[in-house]
Structures are given as structure tokens and as C-alpha cells.
Amino acid sequence: MTSYLDYDLLERTPRQTDPYDFLIVENFIAPAWFKDVSADFPKTPGAGSHPPSELDLRGHFAAMMGELEGERFRKAIETKFDLDLTGRPTMYTVRGAVRARDGSIHTDTKTKIVTVLLYMNEGWEADGGRLRILRSGADLEDYAAEVPPNGGTLLAFLRSDKSWHGHKPHEGPRRAVQLNWVTSRDVVDREQGRHRLSTKVKQFSRAIFGG
Numbered sequence: 001m002t003s004y005l006d007y008d009l010l011e012r013t014p015r016q017t018d019p020y021d022f023l024i025v026e027n028f029i030a031p032a033w034f035k036d037v038s039a040d041f042p043k044t045p046g047a048g049s050h051p052p053s054e055l056d057l058r059g060h061f062a063a064m065m066g067e068l069e070g071e072r073f074r075k076a077i078e079t080k081f082d083l084d085l086t087g088r089p090t091m092y093t094v095r096g097a098v099r100a101r102d103g104s105i106h107t108d109t110k111t112k113i114v115t116v117l118l119y120m121n122e123g124w125e126a127d128g129g130r131l132r133i134l135r136s137g138a139d140l141e142d143y144a145a146e147v148p149p150n151g152g153t154l155l156a157f158l159r160s161d162k163s164w165h166g167h168k169p170h171e172g173p174r175r176a177v178q179l180n181w182v183t184s185r186d187v188v189d190r191e192q193g194r195h196r197l198s199t200k201v202k203q204f205s206r207a208i209f210g211g
């Protein structure tokens with residue numbers, strides 16, 4: 001069975017605890033598969049987060065997402081963060097681009113247990129758009145780590161009241177998938193519904209005004 005993800009590399013990567021629990025795995029999408037998965041990355045109607053129900057998921061990208069939502073990856077994350085995610089639902093969204101106003105400092109909502117970000121840009125030269133693991137909610141320059149958003153890099157962190165993160169402004173293409181384990185199915189329905197409405201509005205706007 002094909003595996004798009006490098007679980008051995010994930011296993012060898014230590015969990016960081018300063019300033020909160022996180023880990024960064026470069027090349028988590030196996031380099032031998034990255035171009036194929038990237039070629040099947042879905043088109044998105046503008047910036048923002050888009051739910052899978054509103055996108056044309058196919059090929060290697062769809063297969064990789066199936067693997068990310070599978071038992072093997074869940075167990076690997078449970079082991080890394082010493083927690084039990086049995087029965088906790090997942091949800092994910094896809095981003096193809098960011099706006100200049102995106103990236104403000106935040107911790108993620110309390111309904112999220114673990115956040116996983118998987119970056120799918122073939123290279124990244126820009127100063128902006130590099131997510132930072134922050135020591136507080138007040139200073140973007142006070143960071144413990146900076147995540148290169150390229151080449152199948154994985155960031156995973158345990159959500160808490162101090163899981164501050166953000167990035168310097170960037171506008172333009174920036175491919176990423178965000179997957180979360182959340183507290184209940186109601187959270188999935190509510191959040192995916194919100195993203196679904198936003199995507200439909202962007203699709204309508206693009207159809208009417210172009211761009």
C-alpha cells in the first residue's frame with residue numbers, strides 16, 4: 001500500500017515543549033511523492049480556508065488526505081503528544097493563497113485539540129508567510145521557531161491558551177492544509193458550514209466579477 005507520508009521521520013522528530021508542545025517535520029510528504037501530490041492540489045476560489053466538500057479533490061492529493069485522516073497518523077500524533085484522540089472527530093480545510101491581512105497572532109479556538117498544518121509550496125523565498133511559534137500574543141518577533149511553508153513540511157501542535165502563532169504579512173499563493181482533531185461533531189458541522197458558505201460566496205463572486 002502506498003504511503004505518501006514519512007512516519008519514520010515523524011517518529012524520530014522530538015516534540016518541543018518551549019513555549020508549548022509542538023513539532024516540525026520537514027519533508028513529511030515523502031519527496032518521491034511530493035510532485036505528484038502537488039500536481040493534484042485542488043484549485044481554490046481565492047484566499048481563505050475552503051472545506052473539502054466545496055473542492056474538486058482527486059488523485060494523489062485525495063489519497064494523501066485519506067491517509068492523513070487515517071488511524072496510523074492519528075496514533076502517531078497520540079504518541080507524540082501523550083493523549084487519546086479516540087472518538088474525537090477530525091476536520092480539515094485547504095488554502096491556496098493568503099491575503100495581506102492574514103497571519104495575525106492567535107492561539108486557535110478552544111474547540112480544537114490538536115492542529116496540524118501541512119505546507120505544499122515547492123519553494124519559499126518570501127520573508128512573509130513563514131509561520132512562527134510565539135512566546136506571547138504581543139510580539140511577532142519573540143518566537144521559538146519559524147516554519148518553512150514548503151516541500152511537504154508538517155507543523156503539529158497541542159492547542160492551549162498559550163499556543164500563540166502567526167506570520168508576517170504575505171499576499172499571494174501559499175498552499176496549505178489544516179487538519180484538526182476537535183471536541184465534538186457539532187464543532188465540525190458548525191465550522192465546516194461556515195467555511196462552506198464563505199467558499200460559495202467567493203465562487204459566486206469569481207463567476208460574476210472574474211479574477
